[in-house]
Amino acid sequence: MKSSGPARTRNQSVSTNLEKSLSRYALATATIAAVAIPAAAKADFSGPYAPANWTFQNTGGSTDGSVDTSGAPASITLTGGNSQSGTPGDTNFTIAAVASGPLNFHWSYFSTDSGTYDSAYFLLNGVPTFLADNGSQGSGNFSIALTSGNIFGFRVHTADNLFGDGELTVSNFNAPVPEGSTLSLLALGAVGVAMVMRRRAQAAA
Secondary structure (H helix, E strand, O other), X not given: OOOOHHHHHHHHHHHHHHHHHHHHHHHHHHHHHHHOOOEEEEOOOOHHHOHHHOEEEEEEOOOOOEEEOOOOOOEEEEEOOOOOOOOOEEEEEEEEOOOOEEEEEXXXXXXXXXXXXXXXXXXEOOEEEEEEEHHHOEEXXXXXXXXXXXXXXXXXXXXXXXXXXXXXXXXXXXXXEEOHHHHHHHHHHHHHHHHHHHHHHHHHO
């Protein structure tokens, strides 16, 4: 009678090598996906950029500023203060970027006040970029590159909270989100790791 020892040894060797290869592949896939997730554009105020995920804030004399999200996911309108306080203030609407990539949007600014008493800005990590004021009302397009974790958003500033508010409407909003196919790659890697761990547990039992 022939011994099955050598055949069993060869099978065990093949199984071990396969397990090692699968383990290396799964870990490498998960690592690549985790550290290098590309970004795609999200074309509206939904998903991670839904209005509920943003932070709304009034500062200074702007105690009555507001944000109208009834137009979401297509648009939002940020209205600055007109509290009659006679003091300056800001109305901000901000969020953290969930991925790195381009941000672009269309803006429109309107006010019943005059001069430079009210103005609209894009915010990036607290630094404002001018869009328009009462003397330059109108609309335009804006684009910038974001890094994941950047705090960005919009501001309406008022110098006096008198004689009417400023209103900034943002539409055609596109911000970076993790690429779905890469997230699937990450999931595949995680599944592979789980399979290897389960196989080892069964072998040790």
